[in-house]
Amino acid sequence: MTSFFGSVFWLLVTLGVLVTFHEFGHYWVARRCGVKVLRFSVGFGKAVWKRIGRDGCEYQIAAIPLGGYVKMLDAREGVVPPQLQAQEFTAQPVWKRILIVLAGPGFNLIFTVAALWLMFMLGRPDAAPIVTAKPQSMAAVAGVQPGDRILSIDGRAVATWSDSLDAVANALLDRTPLPLTVRDPDGTQRQLLLPLDRLPPDQPIDRYLTTLGLELAPPRPVAATVLAGKPAALAGMQGGDRILSIDGKPVPDYEAVGKLVRQDAAVSPKLAIVVERNGRTIPLEVVARYESLQGQPAEWVIGISAPPLEAATLRYGPLRALHEALAGTWRNVTQTFGMIGKMLTGEASTKNLSSVIGIAQTANDMAHMGLAWFLQFLAMVSLSLAVLNLLPIPVLDGGHLLYYLIELVKGSPLSEQAMAIGQYIGLVLLFSLMGLVFYNDIHRLLLS
Known part of the structure; x- marks a missing residue:
């Protein structure tokens, strides 16, 4: 029960921080573009707290914390007084509307970089990538021996077990041979090749990891x-x-x-x-x-x-931390879009997707591991929100962006009927996706 309430609490913290930052992006750019903002809401449904700001905007926290919105002055939703016509959303040039729509995902990416930058400067405590392989597993057959230290994966140096596991997990989705450089306890370096191309398609990542059999090596047999x-x-x-x-x-x-x-x-x-x-x-x-x-x-x-595992803290100075944060954000953006593409083509399993249930459990786990780990978790969820919102699905930011790009090409807005049809399609797609990820999480809970 303590784990349940902890998961709920840290889920609310996660969504509260990230939704507020996302919606603030829309709000801030809309204000800079001269659009009047009527309401800034964190959450949906009935307001549990609200106040009117000096600018006339209503700021509120609503009862259902699974999102938020910024309500702008919009002629499609009612009559606009003549004196406010210039501040109405649809009256703005299409490039301004594009900027306003992009601002939410853009601010999520900014948050991702900032959270990773702070995480790298604080230092993320971790274990050294000293590994072993389950008997007869793919890693064992490839030559991984107890006590091997992973130095690089696919040519990229790794210093911690978590970074090694992330690199391997991403490579498992591609199912292509993966080169490793390892060093045994005697100091001898070896080049190994994990034949990930032999894995069957359309399997969840945890099953791939079980087949691979690569694990963190247990401590030495010493009575600490x-x-x-x-x-x-x-x-x-x-x-x-x-x-x-x-x-x-x-x-x-x-x-x-x-x-x-x-x-x-x-x-x-x-x-x-x-x-x-x-x-x-x-x-x-x-x-x-x-x-x-x-x-x-x-x-x-x-x-x-038992003696503790060999520690490996990931920590950089401000400039190196910023470089690593930018590089990590770009790498994860490309990997996320790549994973979406593989799911659409059937090369990757949709069983890897998680809902708020999975996010809540992970949020609780990361919070207990320390601030640096929680910052990395926030960064990854923020990045996922940015990518999700950029998908060309009506009702999401990417769907609105698609409308405006079509408007740029054809020289006039889409008809209200076309946009209404798009909204219905978007809702069907969104609820289908939500049903799938909830099914995945409930299925995992029943099997655990």
């Missing part, structure tokens, strides 16, 4: 801390000891420690554990306990904790 009074401490284990074997079975990583303790202790709680300390091999006899720790379900434990 040994809890006083617990079995490991009583047997003489010390913090920093490297666990070599449990009951004669080798321990390649910390994940194997827990697995072997649970497996062997279920047969006999008395475990023969060999550790390495200061270059010496030390055998220990540890008697595991079946107990619950910190409210978790009871299991066999010996009272040690």
Whole structure:
């Protein structure tokens, strides 16, 4: 329940910030173009708060927070007094109307750059791209070995696990062979090729990732801390000891420690554990306990904790951060339009789309990971809103933009009947898209 309310809260924060910025773009440019703005609304439906500004504009927050709008003086919606004719929207030259329509998505792109710039300067804490591959997976067959550090993907250097995962996820949509440069723990660099062209078409990205089998490597098998009074401490284990074997079975990583303790202790709680300390091999006899720790379900434990993963903070100075923010925004814009194109042609699955349910869950997760992560999340959602609104679908900004471009070509506005038909088509397309993304999220929730 706490997760539910957290998701709702951070969804409202996300939509409140991004919708306000989007609508402010329309408002600000409309005012600069001499158009009278009657209402600036964050949300739809009945107003829960409103006031009239000195400029006569009504500012309000409405009850349904899934969007917003800017209502301008428009002759199509009622009689316009003669003294206000010059401030009426449809009386403006077509180039001004185009600027007003483009301002919303444009301000979303500005917000994206600003949020990424601030994120890069604050520094986004992350893990180093030290990976492993599931046995028999595509990554394992391609040559990825436990402890490999990814240096570059398709020629672009990567410094963190998240950037590596993003680059791989985007490449999975193309399903073309992906070159990797990795360095093993001994310092030897190798060139690998992931044969993504062998993946079947029209699959969700999470299924592709499962088939690929590329994962963040678990921590080393080291007892970072040994809890006083617990079995490991009583047997003489010390913090920093490297666990070599449990009951004669080798321990390649910390994940194997827990697995072997649970497996062997279920047969006999008395475990023969060999550790390495200061270059010496030390055998220990540890008697595991079946107990619950910190409210978790009871299991066999010996009272040690894992070492942290190698950290890799992504941080730049102001100028480099601005360059990276601009480059990242452009890269994500092209990738988003590319993904839309692939969905239209059937090369990418529409199961990758998410609704406000998915956005709410991700917003809650990112907020708990820290300000830098939440800023990156806001940037990506803002960019998605910009791209979505630029699609040539009537009722969206892109649909209005299409009308005005047609007007530029033919020299006169479209008829009201043509625009009305376009609005109906747009509503059908929009509600179909909304139904699809809600279905995707509900389906994911039922399967999780």
